[in-house]
Ligand code: SF4
């Protein structure tokens with residue numbers, strides 16, 4: 583793992599999360615794991631699982647069989663990529679606790695290479 587850390591060692595620069603939301607069940611474990619890790623109070627979150635759907639994709643041709651319904655985890659402005667955990671050699675808490683292996687932590691270059699391998703993924707990078 584590289585040593586590209588901002589002064590104050592609060593935020594990783596050059597790192598991000600690859601979110602393979604195709605396999606997200608919407609269980610919200612990542613939300614809870616992040617809140618516990620950072621002791622966030624009620625109403626504040628490091629990641630939210632957004633819900634897009636269900637809505638019918640094609641009213642004419644699919645006889646109502648095909649729906650858009652995606653659960654999409656999106657880190658918030660409070661996400662620091664679990665800098666303390668990462669510097670201790672651990673995965674970020676959301677990555678560690680997601681049983682569907684939706685979240686992946688790494689350098690932007692590594693994750694961008696992974697991004698080319700399948701659709702329905704999002705590469706998220708924090709404000710440095
Ligand atoms: S990313 Fe993983 S932990 Fe979070 S809601 Fe989706 S399946 Fe659950």
Ligand code: SF4
Nearest residue numbers: 616628661664674676
């Ligand atoms: S990387 Fe850490 S701070 Fe960011 S969303 Fe995941 S658990 Fe929360």
